[in-house]
Amino acid sequence: MSTVIAEGAPAAAEQAHASQFALLAQRRFAPFFWTQFCGAGNDNLFKFAFTVMVTYQLQVSWLPADKAGLVIGALFILPFLLFSATSGQLADKYDKRTLILFVKWLEVGIMVLAAFGFFNANVPVLLACTFLMGLHSTLFGPVKFAYLPHHLGERELTGGNGMVEMGTFVAILLGNVAGGLIVAIPQVGPQYVGISCIAVALLGRAVAHFIPATPATDPGLAINWNPFTETLRNLKLAHGNIVVFRSLLGISWMWFFGAVFLSQFPSFAKDVLHGNEQVASLLLVVFSVGIGAGSLMCEMLSRRHVEIGLVPLGAIGMTVFAVDLYFASRGLPPSATLTLGQFLVVPAHWRVMADLALLSMFAGLYSVPMYALIQLRAQPTHRARIIAANNILNALFMIASSLIAGALLAAGFSIPQVFLVVGLANAVVAFYIFLLVPEYLLRFVAWIASHIIYRFRVRGDDHIPVEGAAILACNHVSFVDAVLLMAASPRPIYFVMDHRIFKFPVLGWLFKLAKAIPIASRTEDPAAYEAAFERAAQVLREGDLLAIFPEGAITSDGQLHEFKGGIMKALQRAHAEGLDPPVIPMALTGLWGSFFSRVESGRAMVRPFRRGFFSRVGLEVGAPEPGRQVSPPALQQRVQLLLDGGTA
Known part of the structure; x- marks a missing residue:
């Protein structure tokens, strides 16, 4: 079996569970x-308790x-x-369990100070604790995301990240609900909030204490304690892998988007929906449940691979429903402060939720999928610094x-108008990111084809290596x-394809975006023939996947039909450079007779609904063979x- 498992995650462990929930039974x-x-x-x-206290209970002029x-x-x-650059270095240099234990003791100390602030309604102390809890989370962040790929394999990363994301937002939900209700x-x-914070920290x-040891990935790293120079160094380090770096930008935009909504919920509940503290908590419940549900859906929709084709789908939904939230909330009539029960009996409020x-x-x-992609593609020795x-x-x-x-x-914008601006900006930013990183758009097209146009089943996809040529x-x-091959592979594929396919308006643009390699016969265009095999050799030198249709x-x-000799020429180029990439046989089934196959007197794409949508197609993947x-x-x-x- 050629599947490569992330360092520290044995193949047996990866195959030992049927779903992401089974990970909760493993140490x-x-x-x-x-x-x-x-x-x-x-x-x-x-x-949230602090925010609600300042919003509803205290009058602080400043x-x-x-x-x-x-x-x-x-x-x-x-x-x-200020401190992410330093925390990323610490997470690469030291055992991650040791760092986690230190961070948790720090949290206990901060919560003791916060309890003092809550008992005395001391806003400056609570603001200081807000900063310190941010520091606590800063130290934990790189450790958290560098820990997962050390213990989970490629097929588990999406599910594991989905579980963590779901757990994080359920925790946010429970924390916010508890904070709002207790305060x-x-x-x-x-006072009860202060006591509760100490109890949860303990x-x-x-x-x-039960987290397993996770050895340092770069124990010889010399710590640079200057946060400014190290921040620049980390950003340059991340920029070294352009797909990873632009994925970081995509995640950062998601936090921009989410932060606008989360920060405005108390005021949105009070000033727009005319609800009390419990209504503000309900909005956070709904938001957190949605995040958790979307996170858990990722493994099911991705067939347990890192499927970044879901990212454009997510961006579309974020814009559509952010815009609709504006229309749903802009016309609500003024009223006295509503209790939770009064709020729920108003039909218009259900559209908002x-x-x-x-x-x-x-x-x-x-x-x-973005988090999983970064963890999978970043170099293990400086993965934590990439997360930083x-x-x-x-x-x-x-x-x-x-x-x-x-x-x-x-400037006079209402809160619903702010939501509208952010929703429209999301469409612009997402489109720009997908143009910068076409892999997202390509995977989205592949996901649509394999989930909506066809019912696509893959068998033997564990034979497709997650790294190496x-x-x-x-x-x-x-x-x-x-x-369809794109949809089946956890990695980008470079295709050698007949140059004539690039003349088709949509497909040609799509394959150019995928950096497919056009090839012509030696007699038709000798220069294009040689250029295609030189480009194919470069793909293999760089450790990537090369796909060839040997029938030509x-x-x-x-x-x-009979297999031509082009694949042998590609192998000969590789062998001449000391490489011996494995060859993986594949067979697409069920596609003959579909809209995109040549069944109308040798013509394709003639009758769009010849077999309708959701027709069954498959891909059988055989074991790799030395080149x-x-x-x-x-x-x-x-x-x-x-x-x-x-089976082959």
Whole structure:
């Protein structure tokens, strides 16, 4: 088996469970999950209780109620900007369990100080604790995301990240609900909040004791304690992998988007929906449940691979429902302050909650694959520093979100109008990112093809390596064969394709975007023929996947045709450079007779609904074979065996 498992995660463990929920029964994941859960819950219990207290209970002249959420959010994020670079170095240099235990003890100390602030209604002390809890989260962030790929394999990363994302937002939900409800208890609410924060911090420390050791990835790293120079160095380090860096930008934009909504919920509930503290808590419940649901859906929709095709789908949903939230909330009539029960009996309020639930669900679909991609593609020796760069960018974007939202409100925008602006901006930013990183758009097209146009089943996809060079050899049935192979692979594929396919208006643009390699016959265009094989050799040198359709053309009768010698020429180039990439036979089934195959007198794409939507197609993947043992007749025989339902 050629599947490469992430360092520290044995193949047996990866195959030992059927779904992401089974990870909760394993020590490599469960104690870490619950430690993260307690930390996120405590952060938000503290922050939301403090925000509600300032918004509803205290009159602080220098901290207006309508700006309290923005100030507290910005203060919490500031340490991410200042200290992420240092925390990333620490996470690469030291055992991650040791760092987690230190961070949890720090949390206990901060919560003791916060309890003093709540008991005495001391706003400056609570603001200081807000900053310190931001520092606590800054230290934990790189450890958290560098821990997962050390203990989970490629097939588990999406599910594991989905579980962590779900757990984080459920913890946010419970923390916010608990914070809002406890602080509202007459007379003693703030004191109970302080006691609760200490209790949750102690619980998190107790659970962290069971996290397994996670050795340092770069123990010889010399710490640069200057946060400014190290921040620049981390950003340059992240920029070294352009797909990873632009994915960091995409995640940071998601936090910009989400921070605007989260920071405005208390004021939105009070001033727009005319609800009390419980209504503000309900909005957070709906938002958190949506994020959790979207995060958990990722594994199901991605077939347990890192499927970044879900990211454009998530971006579309975020914009659609953010815009609709504006229309749903702009015309609500003024009223006296509503209790939770009074709020729920108004039909118009259910549309508001549906919009919040759906936009947050799509935000979960947007973020989880991006996190998994970064963990998978970043170099293990400096993975934590890449995550630190992500946290730096997140902090910049979230602080910018506070400033921009504050400026819009000061300029006279209503809160629904702010939501509208952010929703429309999301469409522009997402489109720009997908143009910069076409892989997202390509995977989205592949996901649509394999989930909506066809019902696509893949067998043997564990034979497709998650790293290292390899040649994929597949039969050629239709004009969308390459799109379906994209959907089956956890990595980008570079296709060698007949140059004539690039003349088709949509498909040609799509394959150019995928950097497919056009090839012509030696007699038709000798220069293009040689250039194609030189480019193919470069793909293999760089350790990427190269796909070749050895028949040389789309079948005209549905049968497998003779394999040409092009694949041997690609292997000879590789062998001349000391490489021996494995060749992986593949067979597409069920495509003959579909819209994209040549069944109308040798023509394709004539009758759009010939077989309708959701027709069954499949891909059979055989075991890899060393390139030096390959011959066209033997390879053709193995592909034919896969077509006949055997194993090759």
